[in-house]
Amino acid sequence: MSNDMTISRYLDPKELAAFFRELADAVENGGHDEFACVDDFRKIKIGVKNEYGQISLKAKFKAAKPCAPDVVGEDGEIVKPKYKDLKKRMRGSFKILVKMIHDGSVPPREAVDAFLADAALMVTYPGYGDEYYESFGNVCAEFKTAFDSGDLEKMHAAVDALVHEKSRCHAKYD
Structure with missing residues (x-):
């Protein structure tokens, strides 16, 4: 259930333009093949070096949602992400909510929905601040x-x- 995808390879200089055309097409029209989750990117980082006539290309894509389908356990239930991964994901959506609202603008529904869904999932993990979960849920x-x-x-x-x-919960549990 990773949100990351990395491409690392050497190209002929003429192949670089074709790579960027494929990337642009995936962003515009939906990802496929090696660009499977590019159309839902949160961050793209591309490094290109000319090394003695060969192009070294490294591209890292972070998707907003996991690229792989949900992992289903033996009992047919969807396996929850690691708590640490969930918290990292929440940090991103929460950051945009706080910043935009404090700047006087309404955040995108997608960020709000992602945060609230992750918040509802977070409070199902025992041992990470259970005594704060109810009040956190009420504020959500x-x-x-x-x-x-x-x-x-x-x-x-x-x-x-x-x-x-x-802050109350993290003061005790982080």
Whole structure:
């Protein structure tokens, strides 16, 4: 369930333009083959070096969602990601929520939905601040209500409450 994809290879100088055309097509029209999750990228990092007439190409793609299908366990249930991976994923969506709301703009629904889905999953992990989960869940519900209403002032108050809940829990568990 990785969000990362890396391409590393040597090309003839003439092949470099073809690589960029394929990449542009994948971003514009949907990924396929080696560019499977590129159309849903969060970050693309490309390094190109001319090494004695050969082009060294290294491209790293971070997708917004896992590129591989969900892993299904023996009992047919979807296997949860590692807690550390989930927290890292949440950090990205939460950062954009806080920044945009504090800058006075409404964050994209995709970021809100991703954060709230991950928050609902996070509170199912025992031993990582169970005593804070209920109050955190209540603040998430307040944030969702504020977002759905489009009230930026209420979103600001709710996101500040989320920051407070995060700080309380992380002070004890991080």
